[in-house]
Every structure is written in C-alpha cells, then in structure tokens.
Amino acid sequence: MTQKPSRNLTIAEVRLTPVLISDPPLLNVHGVHQPYTPRLVVEIVTEDGVTGIGETYGDTKYLDIARPYAELLPGHSIADFNGLAALAQQVGIDEARVEDAVDVGGLRGIQTADKLRLSVFSAFEVACLDALGKVQGLPVHALLGGKVRDTVEYSAYLFYRWAEHPDGAGERDSWGEAVDPAGIVAQARRFVDDYGFTSFKLKGGVFPPAEEIAAIKALAEAFPGHPLRLDPNGGWSPETSLKVAAELADVLEYLEDPTSGTANMAEVSAAVKGAGSRGAGGRQEGVLLATNMCVTTVPEIREAFLTDAVQVVLSDHHYWGGLHATRELAAICRTFGVGLSMHSNTHMGISLAAMTHVAATVPNLDYACDSHYPWQTDDVITARHVFTDGRLPVSGAPGLGVELDREKLAALHRRWLDDDGTMRDRDDAAAMRKGTGYEDWTGPVLPRW
C-alpha cells in the first residue's frame, strides 16, 4: 500500500525532424507516387531524459501545425493524453490550406482542420506512449490494455507500377514493372516468397475495370482460397462498382472504396445487399464494402453506419489521432457490427511499430492489416521490422520496441533540406506530369470509369 515516488513524466523538449523517404513509382487513380515522400519524425524528451518517438505525414501543412504545437508541450505530462489532445485545439490552422486537397488528390479522404490536427497529434501521442512505456518498463500494448494476440497479420499490398521513375529519378529497386495480370501475380509471388503474406490487396483505379478484374481473377487462380481485396480509391461510378462486385463476388474478401462518398457507397451497398441474402448481425453475405476514404473522421461515422454504406472500416491511427482513438474506433465498429481492418500510407518503421501495438490490443481486428512497409527501403530505426508468414511479432520491450538510428535520421533529413521543394508535399498528379508522356494529366474527374 506504500506510495512510490512518482517518476518525472514532464516534457522537457520536443524535436521535429522532417525527412524524405524513397518511394517507388506506384500507380493509383490520381497518378503516381513521387520518387520521395515527406514524413515527420517526432521526438519527445522528458525531464529525466527519456525519449519517445513518433511519425506522421511530413507535408508542409502538417509541419505548419506540428511546429507551433511542439512549442506548447514542454511542462506537460507525457501521460496526460486528454490534455495534450485538447492543447492541439489551440493551434490555428489556415483554412485555405485545409481546403486545398489537390496535393494527394483526396486519397486521404476528407480534409478538415480537425483531421489535420489529429494526424499531427497522432505522432506526438505515439511518442508519449513510447516514452511512458520506457519510463514504466511496459510495452505500448500494455499501456493500451494489453495485447490479445502475439503476432499481427499484414496483407501484401500489390500495386500497378513502373520499373522506375521517369527520367531515372529517385532510387532504383528490383521489383520491375507490373502493369497487367501477369505482372501483378509475379509481384504477389515475390511478396509470398519474401514475407510469407497470405492475403493480397491490389491498389486499383489505374486501368479500366476489366483489366483489374482480370488481375484479381489471375490472383485467385494463382493463390486459390487466399483473401483478396481491390481498392480503386473511389474511382468508379456506382454502376461500375456493381458490375465489378458481381464479377468478383466469389473471390473478394472485400471491395474497398469502389466509389466516392458515403451516398454512393450506400447505393452500391444497398444494391449488393438486394442481390445477396442478408446475414446475421446486420452483415450482408454478398461482397462486403470497406472504406478508408468515406469514414476517416468521427463526424462521418453516423451517416455511414446508419445507411449501412460500409461493412468494414480501415482504421488508421494517423487519421484518427493516435492509438487510443484507434481503440475507440474499434469499440464503435464492434458495437455496430462493422468489421475492422487497418489502412496504411507510405510510412517507416516507427509507425509500423505503433500499428502493430494497437492492432495487438483490438479484439475485433477482423482482417489482416495493410502496410506499404515492404515498399519503403528507407527507415530511421536501427533494426527493420521483418515479416514472417505475413506477420509481425508484438514487441514486449518497453515502449514501441524500436530505436532511432540518428545517422539514418540525419541522412534522410539532409535529403529533405537539400530538396528544392518539389518533394516536400506529396502530389501524385504532379508526379504523373513529369517525363511520363502524361504531361497534360490533371488527375481524374471522378468517377473515372
């Protein structure tokens, strides 16, 4: 019953380090990934000298929030998550910049001031959890209530892609081109051989639907019985979505964001439902619709769930404001009988560690998580994560269980400093205009098909 003296949890210093990490020429409905993409590394140091790390988007509009926010933190406790979240509300945001969603073409879903704040806050929350875990000798999952599984399953994230960036820009890799069913199957085969993934997601919306249907069917034939997903990032009309759903009903685990907006998703969902029979617990037995675009903020949940627009939500701790918020989203999905999967954008090993910890604690993680990680060869941690049988072990070390490699961090920051500004904001449409033969590309008018 004795009270131990409280350890010092007060924040002494916050360090922000924007970096550029290499990204292959992966294609999507809006264009192509740039040779480099910006990320922000957050370090939070307590008065006792314990450092926690986090990672989030590094585009200018995130940095513009992170910098003034970081200045507010010294003197606050790393354990005061509610207070730190409330502090973020004090950071003013240029509304004009919020509206300007051209940069990633809306791939990240709705853009609101709150969502930007949450996306920034997520890195600080993860850094505080990392530091708190180190102080208390507990892994991050234990700070979130404890793991319910020892490994977390990820899916192979397949992309149509070019062999290299136009004009030889950026880094080279050995993956080669994948622009047809055979290329996608070969890519999937390597994912299986290298990492043991057993489920596959294809980023679609790149080629006419018939070609992408053919690719999914080729995957189904090459990997019979394996879970398959297709995600055209809202690129199709409801009519096209229904045609694809009908063609792929027997092989898809779920169809992700076939069309844009909750109303269109609800229209597709209702039609699919009408075609299939209704299962127990509010689930339909036909193709399930998943989203990481029309439900990326709390205000979007009510309409989507009430209209049964989606049956699976892909969580993302960056969008939702951290690991605690991700667990709340999971509870909401559980309550409403909506499935839960996990979304990923281009990220490094800090975020993958955070994803793995929170995924380990969520009982209703119904699907393998997405991760771009195999595409990212740049990292700022000392020991890269290694997928085995498509899974990552849940670390039992204090905090996140990853260590910052300061030399790597300095090198990637140097790349950011040296950049002339063209890579500091991700813009897949702009990348599509550079030496590709698509110099008049403006991004698609959705629906594209």
Add this chain to the structure above:
Amino acid sequence: MTQKPSRNLTIAEVRLTPVLISDPPLLNVHGVHQPYTPRLVVEIVTEDGVTGIGETYGDTKYLDIARPYAELLPGHSIADFNGLAALAQQVGIDEARVEDAVDVGGLRGIQTADKLRLSVFSAFEVACLDALGKVQGLPVHALLGGKVRDTVEYSAYLFYRWAEHPDGAGERDSWGEAVDPAGIVAQARRFVDDYGFTSFKLKGGVFPPAEEIAAIKALAEAFPGHPLRLDPNGGWSPETSLKVAAELADVLEYLEDPTSGTANMAEVSAAVKGAGSRGAGGRQEGVLLATNMCVTTVPEIREAFLTDAVQVVLSDHHYWGGLHATRELAAICRTFGVGLSMHSNTHMGISLAAMTHVAATVPNLDYACDSHYPWQTDDVITARHVFTDGRLPVSGAPGLGVELDREKLAALHRRWLDDDGTMRDRDDAAAMRKGTGYEDWTGPVLPRW
C-alpha cells in the same frame, strides 16, 4: 533512452469480502430498499505487496462469478486489462440464475450472462487500476488518459421514502418521511444545505403520475432554473409518458426511462419529437429521454441509437465492465450525438472514487452524475467523500486516492456473516411485503400507470 527495470505487476492474491451496508427505506416502482444491501469488496495484491481495491454488487449471483474468477487471477498482470477481461469469459454461469431477474425487479436493466460477468469484472478492473496507479505513482484518471476537469458534479438523488423501515428494522436516520411534494422539497432543501447540489433527480414510479408531476413542479418553484430529472424506472405506458412529458416539458432537464424497453422509448421519443422542433445534430428540442435501463449493454446500443429512442445514456462502470469500457461508451455516445450522464446504485466510497476518476476524463460528460452516496452512511474507506457545491474534487493521489479501513470492512462483513440470508440478495419487492401493510405486493405489472 535507458530502460528502467519493470516493476512487478503480477497478481499474488485476491481477497473478496462481501458486506452488508445499511440502506434507508427508499421507494421505487418495484418496492422499497431493504434495510441492508449487499456489496462486494475486491482487493488485489501484487507480488510486491501493493493492494488495489474495487467494489461491485454483492448479491449471490455476483459472488458466484467473483469467487471462481478470483482464483484465475494470480500470476496475471494488473496492467493486462484486456487479458483479465477475456479470462472472465472462462467463468461458467448458471443460465437459470441469469434469467431470474426478480431480485431487483429489473431495475438493473436486462440480465445477461455477459452483463453479470462485466458487473463482476468492473470491481477487479478498478482494483487493478488502483494498484497500478499506486505502483506507478499516478492517479487513476491519469491511467485513463488524464482528467479534463478538476471537480465532478453530482446531482441530488431525491427519493420518496418512509421515515424508517417497517418493524424498526435496520438503521435509523434523521431524514424523515417524504411521500408528497412538500416532503420532496424539504428533502431537496437539505441536500442543498448539506452538500450544495444544484441539480435534482426524483426517483418516481412510486405514486400516480399526477402526484409526481406535482412534486417536480414544486421543486421547479422552490429551485427555479435548476436542472430537474424524473425517473419512474419504466413504470409508465407510452401514453402516460407523453402526458407527463407534455406537463413537464418546460422544467425537465431530461425524463429518464419513463417507459420500458427500447421500442416503447422510441415511440415516446418520436411523439415528443413530432410535438417539438428538431434541433441541430440530431437532437430534439422537446423533452430529452434518458436511460439506464434500455441501454445497459453493448448489444442494446445499435437499435436504441438507430431509432433515436434515447438522447441521453446514463453510464455505469459496473454494468459496462469498468472504467475503460465506460470511456468507450462515452466515445460511442459522442460519435452518435447522444448525451452522457452517469447512473448510480447503492454503493460505497470505493465506487464513488472510481466514478469520479472516470467522469473526470470524459470530455462529453454532459450532465451531473447520479449518486446514492449521501444515503449510505456505511463505508469501508478511512475518509468519506465530501460533496462541496454538489461536487467532488478529482484526487491527484496515486490510484483511486481512497484507503481501505479494515475495521469497518470487518464490521460490515460480520453483518453479512451474521445475516440469516434474507439480506444477501437485494429484493425490493420482498422488502415491500414485510410489515408494511402491502403483504400481497408482488411487484408491479408494467406499465403500472
């Protein structure tokens, strides 16, 4: 960045102590409170000798779960909340006993095996939080993300009551009889004088609605502008509910469980809505309907929210399975624009401490919390909580901030041991048959009016 050695969080021992605490002759739709009511005190001791405490219902069917559950815990970590919750699933429950809801006449809402498990688990979860906070030198609110307020407001819980129990049973108190508007106003006045409460809840369903309407109007006249609530525990038909709602529309903060079941509540809600104008965010501007009866488990949320049956949910960490689960409920309510208040049953200071900690961390705690605490003079903590201006301060001491008084605990346990069995299961209808002149009372056929 150094890793501190992890402190020993392993459970060495669990102690369960059932007690009987005195309860005044408070009236409700089902009967009258017994002279004594059972509670269970849970102590969890770590291998380092740190003890955490929790409290829940002490009726036999809760003890029958708590005892085998306690045996499963040694060797587990006090921080592994998800694992400890999963362990509770291993405890078998006699389904016949679950169905037997006569004891409290359904006052605690639906009875399910899961809900019983959660009600038991809640005390263990609170005890683990208390112990973990003591180990880490953090108050429980800090383990829940940090307080967002320094005090928590409670409302005065007014009851129709007799001056004493029939046949002079139980303990005496100085409150006297309250069976009419004047008696209720006098009771309210004392609550204000003694504790500074500024909002009032009347437990109704005892007298014909006209009398209870008169009591609320008398309160409105005596305390103009103060928030007022009326709760007949589902005792009315939808028609009666609507009549009362119309009569009291101008003075009620909310009307709690006027009628039984989600369908009836939805019918009343829709009619009230039709009568009033629709506000922003899905809220109606007429009388709000609140519940702690038709939404007391996760499976009940979906229908209630989708049919707009309730606009306010009264959380209760006992029902929902602890403080983490209460925070999840709060997130769900926030997401769906449903207000949040807090329910209370007869309890002691351990549970009041737990209620105050979790209430302090919930941003959307929209209403003052209920508490029976002023009616309970028996306690097992060394220093009773003191309401000032109707509020309790949020403790900053490690853990819950309350200390077990072993002499008091032993005395109240002795009372439980000495009982002939009649008080060990709360049964308000049975109490109503003992020397009251209502010897043929079987509990009401609902709706009573």
